[in-house]
Amino acid sequence: MSVTEIKVPNIGDFKDVEVIEVLVSEGQSLKKNDSLITIESDKSSVEIPSNFDGKIKTLKIKVGDKVSEGDLILILENSSQNPEKVQKKSTIEKEFKKIKVIKPEVQQTATDQNKASDISSASPKVRKFARELGVDINQVKGSERKGRVIESDIKLFVASKSKNISINENKNNEKIKQEYLHSEFGEVETKDLPRVKKLSSKYLMNSWTNIPHVTNHDEADITELEEFRTSLTDIYTGEKKKITPLAFIVKALTASLKKFPNFNSSIDNIEEGKITVKKYYHIGIAVDTPHGLMVPKLRNTDNKNISLIGDELKKLSDECRNLKIDKKELFGGSMTITSLGGIGGSFFTPIINFPEVAILGIGKSEKKQIHINGRFITRTMLPLSLSYDHRIIDGAEAARFNNELKENLGKNFAYKLAI
Numbered sequence: 001m002s003v004t005e006i007k008v009p010n011i012g013d014f015k016d017v018e019v020i021e022v023l024v025s026e027g028q029s030l031k032k033n034d035s036l037i038t039i040e041s042d043k044s045s046v047e048i049p050s051n052f053d054g055k056i057k058t059l060k061i062k063v064g065d066k067v068s069e070g071d072l073i074l075i076l077e078n079s080s081q082n083p084e085k086v087q088k089k090s091t092i093e094k095e096f097k098k099i100k101v102i103k104p105e106v107q108q109t110a111t112d113q114n115k116a117s118d119i120s121s122a123s124p125k126v127r128k129f130a131r132e133l134g135v136d137i138n139q140v141k142g143s144e145r146k147g148r149v150i151e152s153d154i155k156l157f158v159a160s161k162s163k164n165i166s167i168n169e170n171k172n173n174e175k176i177k178q179e180y181l182h183s184e185f186g187e188v189e190t191k192d193l194p195r196v197k198k199l200s201s202k203y204l205m206n207s208w209t210n211i212p213h214v215t216n217h218d219e220a221d222i223t224e225l226e227e228f229r230t231s232l233t234d235i236y237t238g239e240k241k242k243i244t245p246l247a248f249i250v251k252a253l254t255a256s257l258k259k260f261p262n263f264n265s266s267i268d269n270i271e272e273g274k275i276t277v278k279k280y281y282h283i284g285i286a287v288d289t290p291h292g293l294m295v296p297k298l299r300n301t302d303n304k305n306i307s308l309i310g311d312e313l314k315k316l317s318d319e320c321r322n323l324k325i326d327k328k329e330l331f332g333g334s335m336t337i338t339s340l341g342g343i344g345g346s347f348f349t350p351i352i353n354f355p356e357v358a359i360l361g362i363g364k365s366e367k368k369q370i371h372i373n374g375r376f377i378t379r380t381m382l383p384l385s386l387s388y389d390h391r392i393i394d395g396a397e398a399a400r401f402n403n404e405l406k407e408n409l410g411k412n413f414a415y416k417l418a419i
Contacts, residue, residue, distance in 0.1 A: 002077070003057060003075050003076065003077055004052055004054065004075070004076045005072055005074075005075055005076075006036065006050060006052070006072075006073045006074050006075070006076055007069075007070050007071060007072055007073060008039075008048065008067050008068065008069055008070060008071045008073060009048065009069065010069050011039070011046075011068075011069055014068075015068040015069075016066040016067070016068055017039045017040065017066065017067060017068070018039065018040055018064065018065075018066055019037050019038070019039055019061055019062070019063055019064065019065045019066075019067060020038050020039065020040045020063065020123050020124060020125075021037060021038035021063065021121075021123065022036075022037050022059070022061060022062060022063055023035045023036060023037060023038065023047070023121075024036055024037075024056060024059070024074070025056070025059065026056050026057070026058065026059045027055065027056060028055070028056050029054070029055050029056075030050050030052070030053060030054055030055070030056060030076065031050075031053055032050060032051055032052060032053055033049050033050070033051070034049060034050050035047040035048070035049050035050075035145070035146065036048050036049065036050050036073055036074065037061060037073060038123065039067060040123060040125070047145065047148070048073070050076070052076055054076040054077050055076065055077045056074050056075075056076060056077075057074075057075045057076065057077045058074060058075040059073075059074045060072045060073060060074055060075070061073050061074070121142065121146065121147060121148040121149065122137055122142070122148060122149040122150070125151075126149055126150060126151055126154065129151055129154060130149075130154050132212070132390060132391075133154065133158060133212050133390075135154055135157060135158060137149055137154070139157070140153050140154055140157045141153065141157075159209070159210075194290075194291045194292045195291065195292075196289070196291040196292035196293070196294060197291075197292035197293075200292060200293060203353075203354060204351055206354055207351050207352050207353070207354040208351055210354075211352050211354065211389050211391075212389065212390040212391060213349070213351070213352060213387050213388075213389070213390070214387070214388055214390045214395065214398070215349045215350075215361075215385055215386065215387045215388075216384075216385075216386045216387075216388070216395070216398045216399060216402055217347045217383070217384065217385055217386075218383075218384045218386070218402045218406065219381045219382060219383055219384065219406075220381070220382045220384055220405065220406040220409040220410065221370070221379050221380070221381060221382075221406070221409075221410055222245070222365060222380050222381070222382045222409050222410070223379045223380045224410070225245075225248055225409055225410070226245070226365075226380050229243060229245065229248060241307070242310075243306060243307065243310040244310060244313065245341065245365070245382075246285070246313060246337070246339055246341075246362075247306050247307075247309045247310040247313060248306060248409070249337060249339075249360075249362060249409065250283050250285075250298060250301055250309050250313075250337065251301065251306060251309060251408075252405060252408035252409045253283060253335065253337065253360060253405065253408075254281045254283065254301045254302050255404075255408045256401060256404045256405045256408055257281060257334060257335060258281075258302070259404055260397065260400070260401045260404065261277050262275075262277070262357070262392055262393055262397065263334075263335055263357065263358045263388070263393065263401060264277065264278045264281070264334045264335060265277045265278065265357055265392065266278070266355040266356060266357065267355065267357065267389070267391070267392065275392060278334055280299075280300065280334065281300060281301050281302040281334050282297040282298065282299050282300070282301070282332055282333050282334050283297065283298045283301050283333065283334060283335060283336070283337060284296070284297050284298075284333035284334075284335065284336035284337065284353055284356070285297075285298060285313065285316065285317075285336070285337055286336060286337065286338035286339070287316065287317050287320040287321070289320050289321045290321070291321075291323065294320040294325065294330065295330060295333070295336055295353055296316040296319070296320055296325055296329045296330060297329055297330070297331070297332060297333045298312055298313065298316065316329070333353065333356055334356070335356055335357075335358050335359065335360065336350075336352075336353040336356060336359045336360070337359075337360045337362060338350050338359060338360070338361050338362070339361075339362035340361070340362065340363055340364065341362050341363060341364045341365060341382075342364075343364070344364050345363055345364060346363040346364065346366075346383040347361075347363055347383050347385050348361050348363070348385050349361075349385065349387060350385060350387050351387065352387055352388070352389060357388060357389040357392050357393060358386065358387065358388040358389065358393065359386075359387050360384065360385070360386055360405075361384070361385030361386070361387065362382065362383070362384065362385075363382070363383030363384075363385070364383070365380055365381060365382045365383075366380070366381060367379070367380055367381075368381045382409065384402060384405065384406075386398055386401065386402055386405075
């Protein structure tokens with residue numbers, strides 16, 4: 001009985017790459033082209049196949065091992081072929097070096113040919129990505145050999161689900177409209193959708209469909225901030241200065257962004273893992289107008305005091321309501337604040353303003369009994385709703401960001417913000 005050693009073939013310049021999957025076991029019978037192991041570099045993952053028929057006598061490798069060209073994978077019995085002639089280094093080398101970029105139309109064709117199995121084949125990195133998006137990986141059709149699932153398969157799966165839901169909803173609406181007209185039930189009036197809402201709808205749909213939103217809810221104690229804000233007076237006239245709480249929130253958010261730069265970023269190319277971290281601080285402010293919601297940007301808030309920010313807030317709001325805002329002022333933001341404080345309500349789920357990666361929702365502040373040092377004390381509490389892009393920001397980082405923001409809105413910090 002002859003034996004054959006199966007070794008790691010030529011994988012180019014890569015050395016000490018990690019084994020992320022062992023796809024066979026000792027005693028197992030193999031056929032030519034059966035996959036043996038999966039190795040992964042920082043660019044791609046590749047399965048190494050067997051070029052021989054036989055039975056595995058000894059397995060010499062396990063998950064987590066680091067391998068290079070020539071390392072022994074396993075010993076095979078009853079092999080009659082010469083491994084040096086059959087193993088072709090060029091094929092593996094090319095496959096391992098290339099970065100897989102699969103266009104949607106090609107991806108769709110590939111997935112049509114594969115069916116999701118009960119236990120999908122995928123690397124740990126891809127499985128983690130699926131879990132973060134709340135996707136059952138066993139429902140995803142893999143585009144790689146033998147139905148192996150990669151990240152682009154999961155993204156296509158999520159996009160197709162959203163698209164199918166939208167299509168089904170449209171079909172249902174069409175069916176209802178064809179069967180019954182609104183006018184059959186009473187008097188109706190048809191109006192044109194405001195132009196601002198028409199323009200913003202596609203951006204909102206894009207954000208909700210393509211960004212995995214998570215929202216963190218919290219409350220900030222702004223008792224001292226409010227006492228300080230309402231005590232401000234004009235040094236020349238002695239009259240009380242009318243500065244809205246939003247001006248203080250803008251300044252507090254800017255200070256938080258300095259400490260957590262991931263929140264002041266945008267995704268350039270998620271396929272290559274690239275993000276753009278901004279060195280400027282331009283805070284978007286959602287303005288409610290008769291024409292629809294508009295989000296102008298307060299520029300360079302890190303270099304402006306509370307009084308100047310308050311003046312610019314009023315100016316931008318007026319320009320939006322009168323449709324005199326320059327189009328460019330609606331773009332190039334760091335992060336957006338949307339406030340319902342002047343209307344009412346507490347917590348909600350704001351939609352991220354693409355291409356930003358987070359948005360802060362502000363509710364109406366109210367006095368509450370808070371238990372401090374063994375007794376209940378009346379404090380002014382501000383509801384915070386922080387929505388973030390889970391591809392860049394995880395839950396722990398979001399919680400820390402909220403804690404920093406609460407500190408910046410809390411005791412004694414109001415005086416620093418006013419400077």
